[in-house]
Amino acid sequence: xxxxxxxxxxxxxxxxxxxxxxxxxxxxxxxxxxxxxxxxxxxxxxxxxxxxxxxxxxxxxxxxxxxxxxxxxxxxxxxxxxxxxxxxxxxxxxxxxxxxxxxxxxxxxxxxxxxxxxxxxxxxxxxxxxxxxxxxxxxxxxxxxxxxxxxxxxxxxxxxxx
Numbered sequence: 372x373x374x375x376x377x378x379x380x381x382x383x384x385x386x387x388x389x390x391x392x393x394x395x396x397x398x399x400x401x402x403x404x405x406x407x408x409x410x411x412x413x414x415x416x417x418x419x420x421x422x423x424x425x426x427x428x429x430x431x432x433x434x435x436x437x438x439x440x441x442x443x444x445x446x447x448x449x450x451x452x453x454x455x456x457x458x459x460x461x462x463x464x465x466x467x468x469x470x471x472x473x474x475x476x477x478x479x480x481x482x483x484x485x486x487x488x489x490x491x492x493x494x495x496x497x498x499x500x501x502x503x504x505x506x507x508x509x510x511x512x513x514x515x516x517x518x519x520x521x522x523x524x525x526x527x528x529x530x531x532x533x
Contacts, residue, residue, distance in 0.1 A: 399479075399502070399509055400428050403529040405437065411523040426529065433472050433481065440464035477501055478514065507531040 403426040407416045424437035438444065447453045447461050468491070470483040480499045483491045500511040509531070513524035 399474075399504055400430060402427050402532040403509060404532050405527055406530050407528040409526045409528075411525060416528075425532070428472075431471055431473075432469070434469040435466070437466040438464055439466060477503075479511070 405419045405422075405424050405426070407418055409416045421442075422438050422440070424435070426433060426435040444461050444464060445457065447457050450458070453461075466487060468483050468486040468488075470481055470485070472479055472481045478499050479502050480497050482497045486492050495517050498516045499514045501514050502512075503510045507530055509529045510526060511529070512526045513521050515521055
């Protein structure tokens with residue numbers, strides 16, 4: 372469930388509309404790193420300090436990769452001979468997604484184009500986040516997806532890398 376939560380995170384990360392692709396302090400365009408995720412209101416945040424991740428936001432597109440494991444993922448010596456458990460341990464915690472986004476008011480709606488998780492690539496699939504930009508920190512709170520409002524929204528806190 373935790374993986375699904377973060378996979379639907381589309382990233383969580385977005386950029387505001389603008390004419391240039393250059394990052395500025397007042398724009399969410401740029402490169403971001405998730406530093407913390409709170410799985411539901413009032414829950415204890417999950418720290419991402421040792422979890423490799425990067426989100427890149429351009430004027431209309433986003434791309435993100437994340438490792439959602441508490442430690443290093445195992446190296447599979449021979450993928451052709453690997454067991455299902457070995458493959459899950461190596462690939463399960465890895466998230467990759469890219470797509471488009473739109474900003475309207477205080478919300479960002481993301482529409483995946485390609486994803487490791489094929490379930491989020493369907494026609495009409497989207498996720499909307501409320502966002503707040505304060506200096507070099509971007510907070511995203513899940514609001515709704517194609518199925519309606521989300522009853523236990525998670526919040527991501529990201530820091531600008533560049």
